[in-house]
Each structure stands twice: as C-alpha cells, then as structure tokens.
Amino acid sequence: MLSPTRTRATLLSAGAAVAALLAGALSPGVAQAAPAAPVAPPTTPHESCRPDGLYKTPGVDVPYCSVYDTEGREKMGADHQRRIIGYFANWRTGKDGRPAYLASDIPWDKITHINYAFAAVDSANRITVGTDGPNNPNTGITFPGVPGAEMDPSLAYKGHFNQLTKFKKQHPDVKTLISVGGWSDTGGYNDDNGNRVNSGGFYSMTTNADGSVNQAGINTFADSAVAFIKKYGFNGVDVDYEYPTTMKDAGNPLDWQLANGRRAGLVKSYSVLMKTLREKLDRAGAADGKHYLLTVAAPSSGYLLRGMETFQVQQYLDYVNIMSYDLHGTWNEHVGPQASLFDDGKDSELAGANVYSTAQYGGIGYLNTDWAYHYFRGSMPSGRINVGLPYYSRGWKNVQGGTDGLWGKAASTTCPAGQNLTKCGDGAVGIDNIWHETDTAGKEAPAGFNPMWHAKNLEKGIVGDYVTKFGLPADTKLTGTYVRKYDSTLVAPWLWNAQKKVFISTEDEQSIATKADYVVDKGIGGTMIWELAGDYRWNAAKGQYEPGDTLTNLMYQKYKTATPYGNKKTNIALPAEAVKVDVELGQFALGDSNYPISPKMKITNNTTKPLPGGTEFQFDYATSAPGNAKDQSGFGATVIRSDHTGNNNIGGLKGDFHRVSLKLPAWQSVAPGASVELDFVYYSPTSTPSNWTVAFGGKTYSLAGDLARGVTIVEPTDGSGPGGPGGTCTNPAWAVTGEYPANTTVSHKSRNYKAKWWTKGDEPGASQWGAWQDLGAC
Template structure:
C-alpha cells in the first residue's frame, strides 16, 4: 500500500492451482428440531474414511461429510467435517447441532496442501430429496442481510444485520451512500519537527472507515504492532500540548490506538480497522527499534493451516482488545511471478511462487471463519477487507482472485500505475485509458489486446466487477504524487520518457532499467535506501505540490531536509479522457502526478454513476487546506470534504452481482479453478475449471451451462475440451474512455454422461486478458433455468432436479414478470444517468452510464441498458 519502489507492473501475480472448493450453501450445518421421518444412513464408524459428500448416521441424525475425515465424531464440534442433515429413523427429536457460541474459534480448515473439499463420492444418485431444500443460511435470522455473493460460514449465525441492511448493503455513517475509506498511517507523529497527522486531525464526520497502517505478522505468527516495545506509536506514545491529542485516561494504553478509540466513541458509526502488511511489511516486519526483520511475513505464515489459525485467533484478540471493527489484509503480493513485490522479500518469495496464491485464499477463508465465529459470540459483525493490485500484469499471475467470497469488499490500489521504477512517464492513478500510455505502447500491449490498456482504474474496477457486485469494490485514489525529472517528449511530460542518467545505480527489482525519479524539493515524502539516502521518486503530499504550483516554499521544507528554493514554475494539467491530473515544470522538465480536485471530482462521479462502493484514500495526511495567515497549503480535509459532498445523496450502490432477474431455484453446483500456469507463462490463460454437482440427481447431457465474466478480457473465450464453449461479448474494441459493459457471457453444453450426482466435469477454458471469478452461473435443463450455489445467492431455494431430465436445448428461465411496471416509461428525449430505472417493452431496465436516445435492449457490444427482468 505504501510507496512501492519497484517495477510495479513487473512485480506481481500469484500462485499455482489454488485448490479452492467454494463452500456450497447446502454445506451449512443447521439446527434440527423437527420430528424425524428419514431413514438413517449406515452408522458412522471411527475406522472408516469418509470423503466429502458421504453420509453417515450417528445418535439419531444423518450427517454429511464436508471434506475428507476419519475418526471425528459427527456433531462433536460446530466447526468440524460433519454437517447435520437432520433427524432420522423414527420420531425422536434430536439435539441441535452445536452453535457458534460453544467455541471461540473454529478448528483448522484442511491444509493448503490438500484440497479443502474433495469431490464427494456419488450419493443418492437416483432418488431426489423429498422436499426442496431452502437455502440453509435462512436458519440464521440475519441471513436476510448477508451481501450477495459472500459465503456464509457453516454452522455460524453470523450477525450480518449489525453492519448490513436487508438488501445486503453496508450501513454507512455521516449521511454517506458510498464509502469514504481513509488510510491513517502510524509514522506521521511530528518527529524531527515535521508536521504530525494524528487521529485528532482525521475528518471523522466525513469518513465511513479508517484503516490504520500498519500492523504486521510477528515472529510468532500473531498480528503485532510491537505493543511490548516501549515508545511504540500504536500503544505507548503521547503528544503533550497538542490540542485534541489528549489521552483517554480510562484506557490502559496510549498512542494512536488510544486516540482512535477516543474519537470512535464520539463517532460510533465510523469503522476502524488495522491494516496488516503493506509494501514494507508483507514479507517481514519492523521491530521495536525500527530494524526490518526478514521473517517471511505472509509468505511463511501461509505455509501451514496451524499458523494461519494462530494468526486468525490473534486478530480476533486484537479486535476485542482495542475495539476495532475488523481487519484489512494488505498482502503485496501473493504472486507467481519471479522478482515480484518488495525486492527485500525476493529471497523468500521467489522460492514459493507456486504456492503463494493458494495460501492467500486459505488465509482469507480462515480469517472469515474465525471472524464470523467471534462475531456470533460477541453479537457484532467483524469486517474482513483486502487491498488488491490493479495492474493487468500483476493480476495475470493471481489466478482469478478467488477470495471475493470471503472479503466484505476490496480496496483497489489504483495508483502507483507509473513511477520511477521505469523510464515511462504517465499518470499516478489514471481513471481511464487514453490509448497513448507510453509503457503499454512500448510493451506492445495495445497491439496484442485489440487496443485495450490495463493501467487504469476503470479496467481494474471491471476486473473485480466480473466477480462481485459494484458495491463491494472501492477505488483507490492517491493523495500524493509520483514523478520524473529530465523528461523527454510527451504532452507537458505526459507519456514521455525519463531514462536514468549515466552512472545511476538502479534499485533492486528494476532490472537496471529505472527512470530518472524527481528528487530534491520535488520529493518531499521520500523513502530512504539502506544507507539512509533519499530515493528519487517525486513523492509529495498534494498540499506540497499545490505550494509548488503557487511558487511557495512551505515552512516545513527544512524539517524534511529538502532544498528551500524553487527553480522554474509549475503548471497544473488535467486530461479530459484519462482524467489524469499532473504538474509540469518546463524549466526542469519535472513531471509530478497525483489526485487533486479535478481528478477526485471525476472519480467520485464515476463511483456514483457505476454503482461502485466508494473511494479509498492513500493516505489521509496528503489532503490539504489553505492557511491564509501563512500563505501556504497544509494538511487538511478539502478532498475528503469533496468526496463527502458527492456521496451524500449520491444514491445506493449496486448490491447484486447479476444485472438481470436470476432464477429463484438453485442447483447445488460448485466451480473450482485449477492448473494455472505460473507467471509470464500464464498466457493464454487456460485453467481447468471443474464443475461439481453436489446434488442428489444427475445433471443430464445436453443441459446448458451459462456464466458471465469480466469485460477486462477481449470477450472471445473458448475451450480446449471439445465442449464448444462460445462467448457473446458484452463489448469489443479499444477501451479508450472506459470499458462500459460489465459482462461477457459464455455458454457450453454438458457432454455425454452428464454431471453425475456427486461427480464433476472439467472444461479447460482459455482467454487472453485477466478476469476474476465467473459470476451468475446458471444451468438450464428441459427449458428450466436454475441458479447455482456457487454464486452464494440470496433468497434462493436449493433444489434437486426431477428424475428423468433430458437436458434439452436450454431456455431463458428467470422469475417472470409481476404484471405491473412501476418504473417510468423510457423516453428518447430524456437524459439518464447510471442507475436510472425505466420500463420498456414489458421489462424494467437500468442505465449503466449516461445515455440519451438509446432504446433499452440487450443487443450490441456497448449498449447502456441492463435488463432487470419482466414487469
């Protein structure tokens, strides 16, 4: 999350074949109180090996194994391998399954080295369930508040309604309809006379969330902030004489955590989460003396399930001790690319590239289960969030990002898209591609991918939108600059080149091809090399670059040990296509790019019009206000105020993955993504995708499987399996100014033999540019369309197919109309903005973006309307 002095687009991806089996809705253990009427299965035996899906009876109940198990007594733990299927063999009323309140933390999930949920043996292949199975999550009274697409933890009554409303949208404070998430860093303490930024400086009345940066993975695999080290800033520091920084004397600790707790009491709706990791502490940590220990951090934590359980339990302890609302994971990065991430970590990370991503998935699953269990005990919901990369190169190596079912939301690091790690000059955080990116042009990306550029926030947002609803995606914005000096060419430097000067020793990770980073007064927030020298990077808070624009040397310059004179003049520029904002000094050929008022306005408008969840800020201390008396810009809240004004009354964010009415009946079918190639070898992207039928009835040959995937790809998915997968593009062509549509749609026919009950088929699919997990998977049998439990949908009934199905040629399915259209009729003369609803031709339609005169329809590569179903 913090300054990333490496080849950002050559520094990430992720592991091989994460053996993730998404927890199906029907695997959730439920409490049974009804009178038994079902025959008992073969009695459980301690000596028998059971595989996932197999059923045994014990003490008057049938149990279904969720994964491989031997010797575990059914019902002995709420977190074990066995899920109760209800009473059997008579009229006795069985005891309920253990609830989450019986144990503070779940037993370990299966380890990363073995599949957590092997394909079950076929069971009940000829007899369907006597009654349709309603989503077992509804046994939890808070199921109605569970966000669409999030996996419920089996056996736990997770208190979703503590944080989410009945539509699965997060309840936000301060009148906000969208999130404003600010990272608050530990190190701006006022040391050496530099300006401090404390919890008392945070605009609590304008934010929704605050992420404290950073905690780390300690040597004992527990989360840590060096609380045992005297003088640590988190729990043992005070600021005497600083107004607003007076400690709360009722708390047994001081430091940032004291002030955060103090101000949270006064602003209870604002959620505070510690962030773990970041650029500097992903693969190690800083000890109490400030020395970095190369312990391996996340890279070694995720080597074993036992370590991850220790970590998760310590996270729960931290949340309870300090009154936090959850945890944010900033793992930079679980990649399969050699020399990716922080160069300080290469010696550890390079040896583990093939396992890192599966470890990340296991870590997020483990955290989700522990947090849900603790939340059920405490009567509070605990958030699990994660910072994600945004570059297409980085994401190519991270499989299909199979953690979206465990995270409440993702915070996209849609910044550091260009910097001094190479010579190509570009925007720090472009919103859109403009078709002119110098780095992508030099790398042949536009030529290779039909004019699509992947170094912009719109591309990244559509990557995640393919896997999750817009409301669980937050766009990162930089309250700081990055830049070069001695720039050659470009438009006011933009898209020019700035090769390193002769004799420059390039930092590790740049392959000796770094750029000429801006230094001196143009590098106020510099990082230091191991010798303590400033690393030229053009890193400045926005308030400093605004002073440069005014020709003002702030009174803080000497404290940062930078020059106190300005050479040349700085002019501000804004590109109407990419929405890049930057400053250009024609005399020194210096280029500095970051987000001020124009870029933030454009991005806030984009969030409102596309249904995204909000904006995430790195970092709050870069915001500004103008001190009239001093005649200079300083730390303030101008940009946060602007976001708040945009997001009050901006409209509710998108709460569903699908853009159409989905079937209300679902088959218990899961997907697993396997056998990705590593690193740069992952082209074309061609994993084996396993479709597993966990139901009691075969899915017949000839059934149609349909799914949607992100428009970050070119939309030409096919397969190497002979299933004749076809793809209907949602859009095509270059993405200059934005991708527009959210989904491509793919379809294939179930082959001869069908998908037997408890069995699976494997389709080796292939595509070009990275996409996240598939969404809106449906199966059509004999003209009836079913959703699948893979998507963790809300409000569905899980059913088995009737026996004797023939597959057929598919159908449209859906839930049908209501007989009454409530939205206003579409008019060709009306201007509609993103989110607007209209009725037309007996159906309801939702505008995806600004449109006028476009007839609502699903036809066309870039139509602006999403079908919401019949009315």
C-alpha cells in the first residue's frame, strides 16, 4: 500500500467487514508433466542456497548463493539477523520548504534494505520515474550546500539514485529495491508537470478490458524493470500493486472506473505478472552472477485478501512485506489503532459485523498484525515474511464513546473529494494532521496523518518550529492536552485529547519493542517501515522532537543478536521423496459473492501410476481461518490437528496450522494424467495450503508443488516391482464367469480388489464407478 493518504478504499465498513471474513483459496503448485525417471535435485551449489518454497525458473542456474547461505537464509551482515526494510520517499527533497529527508539521513548501519518509493507504470506499460532533467528528484536533482548530499561524479545520473549508489558503496550489505506503484501510482502516474495521467497502470498493463491476461503488456513491463534495475544499480523489484483483488471498489477511488471492469481477471493476471518477473529476473541474474530480489507489499486486510484467492504468487517472491497498518482509519467511523499487534475482542467494527458472535468464524478478529502474519505463514516460512510498521499516525476528531476514544465512533458525511464515499470518519485536521495530503479539490484531506516526531511533540505539549512549513500560523497554540494511552492486550499506543475529542493512533518505543520481540520469538524475517522519514530523535538544543532513528535503532539492537529466522514452511517432518501429484484451488466466486469460501479443489495425477481409491492426502492451512474446513464431495475431509483452538484470538493465535486429511473414495481412482475435483469449504481467508503428503501403495510422499528444499522428485511405486509395498496375490484370481457376493476379495492383474456388492462379469479396475474397490498392488 504505502503512500500518505492510505484511505485505501478497503473501506472496511461494518457491512464490508462481514465479507472480510470470507476469503481465501488454496493451491500449491501448477500441474507439470511427469518425468520419465526419478529426478534428483540439481547438484549445483546454488540450489543448496534456494529458500524453502521459492520457485526456480526451469533450466536456469539461479545464483542464489550470492544472496542466501546454504540454509536458504538471506545474508545481510554479521549484525543483521533479521531484516529492517525502510521505505524512502522520493518527494521529501526539501525543495518545497518542508523538512527534507535525504539518502544521507538514512541510518545505513541500522537497516538491511531500502525500498525506493515510487516508480510507476507508464502509458506504454514500461517502468517510469519521469523524464530525466535537473528537476527530476530521482535522476537529476542536486542538493548544493547540504553536507553529505554531494553527488558521486563517477555516475551518469544525479538525484536520489546517485545518492543511494554512493552510500551503498560504503555499506555493501544494504540492498536497494525499486518499488513500483503505491496508493497513488497503481492505476496511473503523475507526469513531469505533476498532473495525473490515468493510464491504467498495473490494471491495464496486466489485464485486458475483457478480463483476459495482457501478456504483451506484462512482458514489456518486466523487460523494462530488469533493464531499469541494472541501469541504476538496484538489487531487485518491489511490486506495490494496490490491489489485484476481486473486491469491488478496492484501492484508490481514482482507479475504480477502470479497475472494477477488470476485477474478474486481476488475480490470474497478477500471478502471470509475478511469474514473468521472477523468470526474467532469474535469467538476468544468472547472466550477471547475482540473484535479483522480487518482493511485494501485500495487504493485511481480510477484506482485500478475501478477493485474492489464496495469494498464489507467494511461490515467486523472495519475501513478502505485510502492510500491517491502516487497519483502522477515516474511511469509516470506527475509531481504533491502525496497527495493533493483537485483537482484544472489542473492535467496534468487527463487533458491528457480528464477527465475535458468529461461531462459524471462530470469533477470530482479523484486523491486527498477528492475524495477517498467520495468514501468510500458512504458505511461507516465517523468515520469508516481514511485518509492516507505520512511522506515521492516523486520527479522528469529535470522537464519541469508547474508552479514552478507543473503539468509539467519529462519523462524518463530508468526505474528501475524489474518494467516492457517502459516509466516512471525521478525520483530525490542522495541527493534528500536518502530513496531510490534499483531495482532488485541493483541500486538506482530514486523516490525522503525522510523522511520529510530530506526534511526540504533541504528546509533550510542544509546538515545533516547523509548523509554518506545513501551512500553520507561527503563533499556533495547542488546545487541550494530548495524553498518551496504551493497551497492552492490543500492543497499541495512542494520544487522547479529551477537550478536543481527538484520538491519534501512534507507535513508540514500547510498542515497537514489543513487536520486535514478537518478530524474534516467531522466527519472522524482520520488519518493514513506512516510512523512514517518520522516525524521531530528541533535539535538546531546540527542545523538540525531529526526524531521527530512535525506533529503527531500537529494532537494530533487538535483532543484531537474535537467533536465525525460520527457514522452513513445515513444522513437521515430511518425506524426502516427492511426486508430481498437483493440487490447486480455483473457480472462486468473485467479490461479495464468495461467501462462504467454496472453491473447487482439483487433484491432478502427473505420475505414471494410478492413484487408487483410499489414497490419503494431508495438508496444512493457516490458523487465520478457524479449524472447521470441510469438503462437500464425499472425500471425508477432516481437521486432524489444530495448533489454535478456542472461540477467539485475543492476545494472538496460538499456532500456525490446522492439518487436514482427506481420502479418495473407495470407488474413486485417478489414472495418470487424469484429475478429480471436490468442493472445499472454509470460512475465513487463508493463504495457499502447504506441507502436503500423499499416501498410497504402502508409502507416503511429499508433493513436488510445495517446492521444498532437499526433496527428490520420484515416480511412485505401486508395489508391483521387486520389493514394492502392497499385499500378496494369494486371493483367488477373478474369473469373468464367477459370481461374487459383496465383500468378496479377488486378485486381478497384480492388484487386490473387494466387491462392493454382488457382481458377475464386471472386470476389476475397468471402471472407477464399478463394483470393485481397489485394495492396492500385490
């Protein structure tokens, strides 16, 4: 997401919140042709460094070891056990009279990655940062007289890009990624004069007007992105596409007219985009001897994720950055923390949608960081996930009810122009909104949007000397007292001004320290920050807070001696041999119609052996959904283990997975190359199920589609070869003239069968619908 006014048209109103509980899809792997013989893992040293679950471009020796160690963990420097990813915003140049935040202000020794915000998709489907020239902040601007901001004369470009390259030479462990999109630039871009061009951006680049995949547009963009990062020295691409979801009116309201007509095709085309980028980056990396990163900023909202099926693109990503903020804001009247770590069972928005009282959904509150983390943990190792932290506030005025404003309401019917809302929250303004954006009519957009350094000054009763730079009078005075409040269950601080009825959701040392401890304890890869310019330090000479690195340094101190992050998708031991039996979930209903979540689960046998009746599948799905998934097709899907139980998630989900078992019906076999479908149902969003096993012929295998490290892809045995598992052919041979009562056992063509009912003349194995149950090889 990422960009000042994240009013994000997730629009989690009470009505939309019900929908938010109902999403997901499950689909590990795409069907692949079966090999003629067992295939061992590649012997190249680079394969030993591939992260668990990361897709590898076929036929390419991807140089993973340039970025990862032999355990598949990212190499970031001896004092960086976890990622600290900071977004750097290109518009804070100081040229507009407001405080600058330049590359020289970045705490380079404390962070591991910089995401540069933002590039866009132009009208020709290419990546763009505008036309080169002296006023271009990315490639042309200079900062004469600013210590530390001198240009590197050896580079062919100036601007922020010059500065990033210069400082990377001094800090070679820090990686930079170009972030494309964001709230403002997903569906268009601003031209060199600052005028918006409604080009369609990601929406039209990936998806044609009829909903089909725009492969030509995707190829053009991916080729331009590869050339771009090579030209400017970036280490990868970060896709901030907001949002490829089927939920109507999601994302920037300026994009709705074009995006809504393409909703049915967005998820598929998003997957094609990410696969194409992954493969082109892999090929470029192999040629250049370095692995290029591909990451995304992913939503944390259950509403948005409900329309993204099971986030199948996770397999193409080095890691995912969860935008675990903007969970409450002035797009509706509900007043609460924008980035709480946990649920407290009292969220007024969720309560209004009967989330807590509906047993079917397990009473699970989903507007919190812990829920979002567990959603992605269902399909990714914890180390390939980073949780997002806001270095900015959101706030309301005229708050009614609640406890010191918490879970109160602040309704307004005067919404910012261009948001296409008929009802919104009463956002804080003026001194409580200094980082404000303007609406499409050029007026201040009320949102309580402030850097943390300004929020700290409000808390201490200080009017900083910078307020005139944000359009406020020099004699500005504070009204009332901003009292810091903190809820330890939510892990959320806020400022409450009882006189003004102003509630400002914040972050500070206590909340960030607790979240950093959570990251370490869960084995999470690290944290992502929007944005670095919001951090603070105390300026004793001026007696005020200013931009600094207090919160970032706190995380650095927490992480530098932490244990290595989690590098496995599974929490259990899985077989070392994998077969090409593929599973995908599809045919999801679109938007608000996907209730309950009931896709088709398609099992495809890409081995050379049949899957007999009784073949058992097991898999894990995330505890972001309650442990009550089922099938409606007679496959007996049963949750056999739950890491989280209970009718809520107050204080956090207790574990990562529910494990499901289902079996092919006794009469149902799946021939090589054939598929079978079942109706699967679950009740809250969850990402792609993983950690699959399949058991038949007396042996259990993993599935190749999980992309696990260290497995060998084999052809399964059916017991007919030497030493193979199975029964013995001591049962009487089937005879075409024989009469067989129910439960009679026979042997035929090296397999045992049992009669389901009285039969004569029906050949065993001739039909999956026939009278005989396949008992396996003998």
